[in-house]
Amino acid sequence: xxxxxxxxxxxxxxxxxxxxxxxxxxxxxxxxxxxxxxxxxxxxxxxxxxxxxxxxxxxxxxxxxxxxxxxxxxxxxxxxxxxxxxxxxxxxxxxxxxxxxxxxxxxxxxxxxxxxxxxxxxxxxxxxxxxxxxxxxxxxxxxxxxxxxxxxxxxxxxxxxxxxxxxxxxxxxxxxxxxxxxxxxxxxxxxxxxxxxxxxxxxxxxxxxxxxxxxxxxxxxxxxxxxxxxxxxxxxxxxxxxxxxxxxxxxxxxxxxxx
Amino acid sequence: xxxxxxxxxxxxxxxxxxxxxxxxxxxxxxxxxxxxxxxxxxxxxxxxxxxxxxxxxxxxxxxxxxxxxxxxxxxxxxxxxxxxxxxxxxxxxxxxxxxxxxxxxxxxxxxxxxxxxxxxxxxxxxxxxxxxxxxxxxxxxxxxxxxxxxxxxxxxxxxxxxxxxxxxxxxxxxxxxxxxxxxxxxxxxxxxxxxxxxxxxxxxxxxxxxxxxxxxxxxxxxxxxxxxxxxxxxxxxxxxxxxxxxxxxxxxxxxxxxxxxxxxxxxxxxxxxxxxxxxxxxxxxxxxxxxxxxxxxxxxxxxxxxxxx
Numbered sequence: 001x002x003x004x005x006x007x008x009x010x011x012x013x014x015x016x017x018x019x020x021x022x023x024x025x026x027x028x029x030x031x032x033x034x035x036x037x038x039x040x041x042x043x044x045x046x047x048x049x050x051x052x053x054x055x056x057x058x059x060x061x062x063x064x065x066x067x068x069x070x071x072x073x074x075x076x077x078x079x080x081x082x083x084x085x086x087x088x089x090x091x092x093x094x095x096x097x098x099x100x101x102x103x104x105x106x107x108x109x110x111x112x113x114x115x116x117x118x119x120x121x122x123x124x125x126x127x128x129x130x131x132x133x134x135x136x137x138x139x140x141x142x143x144x145x146x147x148x149x150x151x152x153x154x155x156x157x158x159x160x161x162x163x164x165x166x167x168x169x170x171x172x173x174x175x176x177x178x179x180x181x182x183x184x185x186x187x188x189x190x191x192x193x194x195x196x197x198x199x200x201x202x203x204x205x206x207x208x209x210x211x212x213x214x215x216x217x218x219x220x221x222x223x224x225x226x227x228x229x230x231x232x233x234x235x236x237x238x239x240x241x242x243x244x245x246x247x248x249x250x251x252x253x254x255x256x257x258x259x
Numbered sequence: 260x261x262x263x264x265x266x267x268x269x270x271x272x273x274x275x276x277x278x279x280x281x282x283x284x285x286x287x288x289x290x291x292x293x294x295x296x297x298x299x300x301x302x303x304x305x306x307x308x309x310x311x312x313x314x315x316x317x318x319x320x321x322x323x324x325x326x327x328x329x330x331x332x333x334x335x336x337x338x339x340x341x342x343x344x345x346x347x348x349x350x351x352x353x354x355x356x357x358x359x360x361x362x363x364x365x366x367x368x369x370x371x372x373x374x375x376x377x378x379x380x381x382x383x384x385x386x387x388x389x390x391x392x393x394x395x396x397x398x399x400x401x402x403x404x405x406x407x408x409x410x411x412x413x414x415x416x417x418x419x420x421x422x423x424x425x426x427x428x429x430x431x432x433x434x435x436x437x438x439x440x441x442x443x444x445x446x447x448x449x450x451x452x453x454x455x456x457x458x459x460x461x462x463x464x465x466x467x468x469x470x471x472x473x474x475x476x477x478x479x480x481x482x483x484x485x486x487x488x489x490x491x492x493x494x495x496x497x498x499x500x501x502x503x504x505x506x507x508x509x510x511x512x513x514x515x516x517x518x519x520x521x522x523x524x525x526x527x528x529x530x531x532x533x534x535x536x537x538x539x540x541x542x543x544x545x546x547x548x549x550x551x552x553x554x555x556x557x558x559x560x561x562x563x564x565x566x567x568x
């Protein structure tokens with residue numbers, strides 16, 4: 001893989017709080033995310049996963065070190081890094097379609113083109129019939145799908161997802177996992193997916209990272225079941241593969257040992 | 260959704276407990292006490308009737324009281340005399356009984372012209388309150404230095420009774436409309452500024468982040484996120500501001516306030532025309548309720564997501 005389109009976290013450390021009583025949220029972290037990878041970052045809550053995601057998104061600046069995309073340093077949020085938040089940040093003053101079109105509108109894409117794009121992505125996430133509903137009329141799972149469509153429509157190179165399915169019931173969660181995997185196979189987007197579920201991380205990721213808490217440190221980094229977007233196996237099959245079970249066990253024990 | 264239930268109708272949401280006294284539907288055949296319990300409008304009508312009966316009892320001449328009413332007309336005029344004052348104020352009528360010269364309404368204007376003059380002043384004052392108060396609130400919410408230095412003055416201004424500084428405004432801006440509009444503006448803009456600040460501080464950080472990650476420029480964040488996000492608070496602020504402006508209307512029209520419903524209320528009071536004063540009070544009160552209902556309706560139409568997201 002060419003390194004020029006990679007996302008590079010280079011010697012980043014993060015502290016919070018006032019100088020005299022500052023808390024280290026992230027110990028020195030080095031990480032390279034190659035184009036097309038589906039990177040799942042697992043770890044207990046409060047371990048600094050979200051901090052790392054927000055650093056990459058550009059919502060906060062690193063206390064030390066730097067993060068670069070295609071060689072240029074990240075200094076703030078940008079449309080090259082789409083973010084799917086844990087709780088949906090849809091705008092209730094717009095209907096579902098307008099929410100999905102928003103990124104394109106910011107980029108100055110014409111109205112007709114926007115409509116066409118939003119229709120395509122709404123179809124991809126199964127929300128075609130809800131295009132003209134208000135966002136608060138959607139269920140939690142639908143809101144997350146809408147958020148995913150909104151990010152996909154603005155065509156970022158990286159999609160950063162912060163426990164997007166954490167608040168959903170098991171069935172919805174499983175369905176959305178399959179849909180997300182489908183989307184990744186179709187689009188080949190680079191994804192950083194944060195979760196506290198070991199199963200979810202191993203099932204979705206092409207690469208699994210584990211972070212240990214206080215201060216956050218990446219303690220596990222291995223390729224997972226799929227290494228390329230093209231490969232396709234049915235969901236039930238994946239979960240019964242020996243490789244899946246074996247990796248899940250090792251990820252689990254690495255999280256337990258890191259405590 | 261309305262579920263029929265023993266002749267009555269049951270409302271799973273809103274309905275009888277709707278604080279706006281909403282369209283609760285109760286069977287006509289239901290006993291009165293059930294209707295009172297279920298329908299705020301029935302309750303309100305009964306309360307109004309009771310009020311009018313008490314008024315009538317207090318102002319009707321009684322034989323046992325020496326053919327005099329319990330309260331003298333100077334203090335509490337009878338219902339018909341207030342009605343007459345209302346009619347007089349809306350018609351061309353003789354200046355006094357048995358005099359040929361006819362005059363228009365009261366002090367040369369019909370009652371609706373007095374009301375309209377006041378509404379215009381309030382409209383202009385409120386317009387400037389929004390035009391100044393909204394950007395000021397946005398500035399104060401985003402620039403610390405401005406908020407720290409301006410906030411004490413807004414709180415200072417807010418605590419002043421308008422009667423205290425109307426004299427000063429007259430000295431500065433003359434006795435005509437300008438000083439009155441200034442007073443109404445000064446009463447109306449602090450609530451709008453404060454509501455704007457509250458609105459901005461209530462915006463979820465991630466809603467801003469989401470827009471930035473979708474490629475929004477600074478200006479696009481303001482127009483697509485900040486402004487719509489504060490709309491519910493802003494409308495509440497305008498509602499409060501309008502209420503403040505109404506309560507200062509008599510102070511504004513104390514001097515040279517004709518035409519003006521507040522000026523008319525004050526002037527008729529000083530001339531002991533009690534029925535006319537009461538007419539003005541009723542008109543001022545009803546207009547305030549109507550204006551408030553209009554803003555509440557706008558709130559429902561313009562910000563339907565309020566309280567839902």
